[in-house]
Amino acid sequence: MKTGEFTFTMIKPTAVRLGKLVPILHEINLAGFNVVAMKMTRLSRLQAEKFYEIHNDKPFFEDLVSFMSSGPVLAAVLRKENAVSEFRKLIGNTNPQNAEEGTIRKKFAISVQENAIHGSDSDENALKESCFFFSQFEIFPH
């Protein structure tokens, strides 16, 4: 898969618990993304700390790690042209109060922490995050 053509996403525990998995995947599908890898899994505290390590100096870090390891998540690699920026547009602002109308976070987030979904912020992180969850044999570009 070429750099720029894919991004990594994770549907967060609250959204899964509230039954929003399929509705969110439907939005992703309507926006023209193809799923090339997918798994439902649960992060340990250690894995959540590692995944969010760039935020380990932030005041919200401990709560974020507890939240992200509190239940199952859906992890996926998505393919589309300009995937990273297109997907960030689709999910909207980190804080649902500032998220644009029609975005996934506007529709499904319940707070800035429990904001329904993750999206990579750069091509470099899309690769890093995809490799954090999937081996090369679990990614099926088509």
Ligand code: UDP
């Ligand atoms: N977060 C939080 N409080 C904040 C900012 C962020 O709990 O004040 C959480 C939220 O779940 C967010 C994640 O930390 O999605 C990562 O933050 P980032 O700034 O990278 O936002 P994102 O890239 O997810 O929009």
Ligand code: MG
């Ligand atoms: Mg981020």
